[in-house]
Amino acid sequence: MPRLEIADDGFRLDDRPFRILSGALHYFRVHPDQWADRLHKARLLGLNTVETYVPWNLHAPRPGEFRMDAGLDLPRFLDLAAAEGLHVLLRPGPYICAEWEGGGLPSWLLADDDLVLRSRDPRFLRAVDGYLGALLPPLHRHLASHGGPVIAVQLENEYGAHGDDTAYLAELAALLRRHGVDVPLFTCDQPADLARGGLDGVLATANFGSRVSSGLAALRAHQPKGPLMCAEFWIGWFDRWGGIHTRRDADEAASELDRLLAAGASVNIYMFHGGTNFGFTNGANDKGTYRPTVTSYDYDSLLDEAGDPTAKYAAFREVIARHAPVPDEPVPPAAPKAAHGAVELPYTASLLGQADALGTPEKADRPLTMEELGQSFGFVLYETELTAPGPAVLHAERVHDRAQVFVDGQPVGVLERENHEHALAFTVPRPGAALTVLVENQGRVNYGAALHDRKGLLGRVTVDGQPPAAWHSRALPLDRLDPLAFRPTGPEAPPVGPAFHRGTFTVAGPADTYLHLDGWTKGLAWINGFPLGRYWSRGPQTSLYVPAPVLREGENELTVLELHASTGRHVHLRDTPALGATEE
Template sequence: MASLDHSLLPRLNQTHLTPLLLVIRKVGLKVEGSQFTLEGSPFRIIAGTIDYFRIPRESWRISLRKMQAGGFNTLTTHVPWNLHEPAVGQFHFTGNIDLIAFITMASEAGLWVILCPGPYIGSDVDLGGLPSWLLKDPKMRLRTTYKGFTRAVNRYFDQLISRVAQFQYKRGGPIIAVQVENEYGSYYMDKKYMAYVKTALVSRGITELLMTADDGAHLKKGHLKNVLATIHMKNIKRETYEDLESIQGKSPILMMVYTANSFDTWGALRNIGNPHMLTKDVHEMFNLGFSLNFYMFQGGTNFGFIGGAQSSNGYQPVVTSYDYSALLTESGEYTSEYLEFQHFFHVLFIADVFSFVKPKSIQMTAYKPLKLLYFMTLWEVLPHLVQPSKSVKPLSMEQLPVNYGNGQSFGYTLYETTVFNEGFLRSRGHIQDRGQVFLDEKYIGVLDHSNDELFILRNRSKKSEVLRILVENQGRLSSGQDINKEKKGLTGDIYLEESPLRKFTIYSLDMGNMLIQRNLPKSWKVVTSYVLGPTFFLSYLKAGDPPQGTFIKVKGWQKGVIFINGQVLGRYWNIGPQETLYVPGSWLHSGVNEIMMFEELRGSLQIHFTEDAQLGMAFPRDISASGTIL
């Protein structure tokens, strides 16, 4: 078994904190025969993934300390382009997406960093982390050398790489490796694309070890010459290791994605791994000399609307929790697996090297139920929103003239048109993803991926009625070649019988901070009985000093979105499996806090809390079936 050179743990010294005053190092992470070396000495990567955008910034430091205290020496993190450039040329690297602060905290915690800058990251996020405004181009071919795509990537990389390059190892920083794209072998729409991404990184100053990452079935298609190929656990067979050797000789093996779980999707049982098989496989990988990366070390939360979807068995959107049965829970609490691996690494390596002083547990609380609720229907709110768009034909979310001309990325879109007749309303697959249909304010039914037809029975005492379709983007596909088609809202004509509907008024309901914090009328009414949606509900939670985190129990509510002090917590849906939404203590104020819920169907009479996550009935998955170690 290859041993770790303990002298090569990142130091908590001034060189990591002030890059302009760094001592230049000579040799970074390299491949020497069948092992990694760092500064010329043997080095084994023991990594875990934490995506900073899924963890509250106030929790970053303690999560990273827990990683290092668990015996890990390296952090892996993905960079979501869609959050950093939400509109063309408008870049954000502050607050909860302050990548540089996260990298600096990792260094201060004694961790090296493997950076996954994309431009595509997968990671089960909306469009794999690509910004939806790319889809405004009708000729767009994502993840190819199509000029419209590379032009956008070049502009983004100019901003991103100029920020991270100075934090590379040879400049005194913690970044020891950079991943080139992600799992391109399973996409492979352009054989020149990966070489383009490599050049885009290197030409902007990336000098550390480059890696590709693919599952076993697509390893050969995804690799690049003179770039280390790493593997994801999916589709691993004995031939996979033979493919690795044919590509790059007797190189070290890095299991870049080793997971105990898979993500959960709405309407399905919860996935959990077999912890005994996880332990067995990890022990075996160490006996074989592998390096590895736990995906996820802490999964966190798909805050807002960042969760994507998969289409392997029909359209399946990802739930709000990204707990992932990781070594730390969604809220950052220890798991039994964390303690087991901490002990394993403690025995395997010299105990004095790792600071096995375990940071304190996270204290959660169950606040008293909120019994005083106020409500206002969506129809009452509409006049107070920004001016809607007018269009003869339906416009998809991406085509709307909002967000500085970049279209709408997330949330809901309301389409209104006048109808004079009755009959079958047919979507012909043009509703993406779920549309509630109303005549005036009367609920008619739902059109979605599985139902594309509704009968509209008009009130014949009226000459005409307003047909309203409230369409929710439930998450764009995060992988596969179909991501090029992932427009949302009404993506084409809607027909009443055989006639396409025309003359639409379109409201962009992105449910972002600007909408929620808009000065709404003072006409909130007290909830005294069940209220039908779509409706906004408002209540106030009093928290102590300091506020403690909690979980909102959504039992009794149907489907919608929760906001805490104007921030989008995430989606809930009574089809499960997720039954609670995590509320970070750092999102609460000492004193009075505003809780708002947008309920699509029917509201409840109270809001309940619990100190424990309830993520639904579990479907145990025997991860040994993946054939990871043969």
């Protein structure tokens, strides 16, 4: 593929004027068997480019380890984009925000409590060097300079909203070049942050979703020459637990796109297709109050969570056709969805009762954080002994993020970071009673000052003002459920406390479906071992997307971890999603 050039009057490709018409599509939020379908629909929209972030934390789950397989096979994703005739904008971070766990920064960076993220801290730069050294060499053949689809690479991500250390950006640029990136670099920032987030010699782009004229004017004032580009043209938004499902009018968003293209600017539509925060991968925000993001990353995008074209897709395609060629090919209709009805979950495994099968406790004089336990996702189970019977008060300085408290296995309450809760009163039934605290990582903060977001019980933890003599801290990443021993659930003895529930269902042929958990409270779900993500009756989302490739013809296994209680033993597989009420 030809190389991209940045000229005073705009982009040039193969020495011809070129406008980037791009859409955001994160390979790590889409089942890999569905990548080709989403890329095809990007081309049919009239796009000539797709953009993707790269999540450092998934590719490097532990120091010295690097994965690029299965759903993380970025080279395959780039090959599929090239086969579809699409260019690629690659955004490797190291920080990506993206409403993704920790903004893509691996949790093991937080093992050093004083390490300064997104800075010239030598420990951080050494880690970034190792990351780029593992990521980039396998991608060299995918750079446009080697005939591949990647025409440009982003430097950091909205750094101007975080800091103004130009020397830090220069260090990152040098690392990208040292590891073989020889295509143009660019930065992206919101209009007010352009001066803080830019680097001389690197193309600046702006992020906005409305007020197109003022956004482009700010970019031109900051950068008098060169292409005008909106690197994140926000056409929707993400949802948080306890909020509403965010929607944006299709015609209004399309009208803003028309203004942007009429001004001659290039664009990256954020998001073209949002996808899903499978498993534990959602991020969170904390601007004084912690707010975790939901499992669905539908984002009110041009393609919905299942990859089907929306009304917004049709409106945007019409706008793009006024400014650029659009393929004269029919857009595929919505893929068929299956409704398998009620699924009974007649087998149960207690989380507390089978903790030994899920993780090994470590003894210390205080609760250990997830990061000290070498853990990224999931839960930590803390256990200590209560010496004196009678009324007692548990006080935790910082709960990150949600703690369920048990005495002798019986639930006595919950402490939530989101509600700024720190203390819980209960009665100790006997000397030597067991105090158990199950803490869920609900998503590391992905934006702002709280980015250094350790998980577990942090700071001083006391019972009646005194720290217990010893704690056992057990990592429960729940990345493997094989060790669990399930038994039939007896009607006379329903499980108390967190429990896994399992059942099977049969399908004639795989098709997308949606898992609805009516009457269930909070937890996670897996189908055939694939982690669908979190559910919570708090909403707005009350169903989970099940990609067709997760299913198999014949019998399929469904596992639900319910942290509290349900009104029955059934869940439902329906052919429509439930993403929640919207604000009118």
